[in-house]
Amino acid sequence: MKAVVYESFSTPPQIRNVVDPTPEAHGVVVKVMATGVCRSDWHGWVGHDPDIELPHVPGHELAGIVEAVGKDVRKWKVGDRVTVPFVGGCGACPECHSGNHQVCDTQFQPGFTHWGSFAQYVGIHQADINLVALPETLDFATAASLGCRFVTSFRAVVDQGKTSAGQWVAVHGCGGVGLSAIMIANAIGAHVVAIDISEEKLELARKLGAVATVNATRVANVAEAVTEITRGGVHVSLDALGHPTTCFNSISNLRKRGKHVQVGLMLADHSTPAIPMSKVIAHELEILGSHGMQAYRYDAMLAMMQSGKLAPEKLIGKTISLEQSIDALMNMDRFEGSGVTVITEF
Template identity: 60%
Template sequence: MRAVVFEQYGEPADVRHVPDPQPADHGVVVRVEATGLCRSDWHGWQGHDPDITLPHVPGHELAGVIEAVGPRVTGWRQGDRVTAPFVCACGSCPSCAAGDQQVCERQTQPGFTHWGSFAQYVALDHADVNLVAVPDGLSFATAASLGCRFATAFRAVVQQGRVAAGEWVAVHGCGGVGLSAVMIAAASGARVVAIDVSPKALDLARKFGAAHCVDAATVPDTAVAVRELTGGAHLSLDALGSPATCAASVNCLRRRGRHVQVGLLPSADGTTPVPMARAIGWELEILGSHGMAAHTYPPMLELVRAGVLRPDLLVTSTITLEETPAALAAMGTAGGSGVTVIEPWA
């Protein structure tokens, strides 16, 4: 098969022929029809993820058709249209038994723990726990965006963030996750403030329901700007992942507000300063959010089916495998605006 491969962190990847994957006894191989280019892939390419072994094929946000099925898989067959969360759970650890597959203790992640979906085929483990059926009316490009960014935003806003109609929600960073969060919060009846440095990203945030936009490139203190607009957000998300956006997200909250950290926060020593004095004095909640379990997809998919949520509108560009190495490298300097989808068979 053809795949995007890198052999050194931060060095240019290339497209080459590599062996086709084989399914584990409990897994499947999926023919990848669409896969998203996500900032998490850039973090992996930069060497920020300890699970990656070189050489490596990135990609974790995918949709396609089952090509091969392991002998212990009971719920799926060749030809089924599927997607999967980026966290593939084991199905048997205590966290999985509690229904919390998104924090599985023995999780695998395509594109991190093993070769991913920037390829024509990808192997997925424990298929009966992790696969999600893609409805016939849903395009593969749209379905691919659900596995990481949209599902991650849905859990962060609805399940972890407990958004309520009429609340103020601040979203820091309007890439794929952030724009998804804007759309989901607005559809939930919340009033959204979107914060980003990119005018294009803020224009998309307005399109998807943001009541106010804050240009972080021109505003000296975005937390102050959000508090002036809202009196303090009830819920705030750091969808980018940086010390500055994390602190701004906490500092923009009203008393007893809720901060949800979604964006990864790489640093040299593995720590990020968080304004904990404010968290204590104002009784703020500091929450993490890490993907979404496959069994919790149905309510989100029903909202997509009904047209309440439109993840298809988040897909702003489609590229080929040959264009992917350059697009991956550009994520380190270019601001995100929407979702870029790779079509490996194009």
């Protein structure tokens, strides 16, 4: 099969012909019809993920068609249209038994723990608990765009933040994760304040439902600006970028007993950010993480999509070829353009 492969970290990947995957007894092989280009892939490429073994094929936001099925798989057959959470569970550990596959003790992640979806085919483990059936009406590019950013945002806003109609929500960073969170919070009936340094991204945030925006380069204090807009601070705040500054601002702009949800990855030099702990204590704030979403929770999200409340296709910025994905991957840290980039030509 054709795949994007890198032999060492931070060096240009290449298009190569490599051996096709074969399914594990409990897994399947998926023919990749679309796969997103995510900043998490960039983190892996530069060497921030200790699970990656070289040479490596990136890619974890995928949708496609089941090509081959392992002998122990019961729920899936060749030809099924599927997607998959970027964190897969083993089905046997205490976390999986409690329904929290997204923090499985022996989790797997395509594109990190094993070769991913910047390829014509990808192997998926423990298919019976990790695959998600796609409605016939959902195109593959949109399905792939759900894989990491949208589902993580859904869990952050709905399951972790427990956002409700009428609440104020701040979203720091208007990339794929942030724009997804804005759309989801707006669909629930929350009032969203979007924060970014790009007017282009803030304009898209307004189109997706943000009732107010803050350009962080044009105010002296982001937290104070958000607090003034919301007359006391937000109920739920998300750091959708993953930077010490956005993390600090997200906690600082909460009202009393508010919830901060960390969605953007904090890796390497950013892994131990300063936080306003005195405010966390005095105002009884909650600090939560959001790391993927279980396969069985997709039904709630897909129902909102089918009802028209969510339209993730609006988040797709452009579609590209596998060859073009190399430049897209290497330039992810430049935050160029808006929306989600999806590979649809293999």
